[in-house]
Amino acid sequence: MSGMMSGMGSVRSHNLGPADQIPPGEGRAFAVNGKQVAVFRLRDGSLRAVSAVCPHRGGPLADGTIDQQVVICPLHQHAFDLLSGCSTTGTEPLATYRVSLDGEQNLVLETGAV
Template identity: 65%
Template sequence: MTTVDTGRTHRLGPVTDIPVGEGRAYAVDGHQIAVFRLRGGGLRAVSAVCPHAGGPIADGLIDAKVVICPLHQHVYDLATGCSTTGQPPLRVYDVRTDDDGILMLTT
């Protein structure tokens, strides 16, 4: 697992901007971040660009544990960023909610 370390909190927007079971891409400090709203209510955040061929990870299909890149169906674990199909890992970001929406934390 690789994480970005900048020691800051970023407010991304309202949770309702992301439909349940889908993802949205956000630009944060020059990085594209895909944030997913899981059906169980949790959030996950990973790099928004597939390391294989630059696919838009935020547009991928998700379940409670993985995201599938929409271009070539490579599978990535949402908690660790590790690929189950032999690709380099995605970066994983700490994301949570407060009363005002989605927060991405970097330490």
């Protein structure tokens, strides 16, 4: 799957490995194409992916606490909507990525134009 080109601009898919490397309700960080991406597995099983570095002071968002809507940065408690990337506490937004599972329960992340 990795490196597959789609018809819409330069979207690239990246296989990040098995989903169960992320415990339910937590996040793990991945280096993808020179970018740091935090992927979260919500407790209902759905997946979210956002840029891994908090725009406020560089906090590691994969270490944050999440619920169904937001991730809270562990350093200064800025919160971000996991779908839109917008901050609910008034700081800069995060980049968001599409992430899904393939047939073998691997995480597939899309980078480039969405």
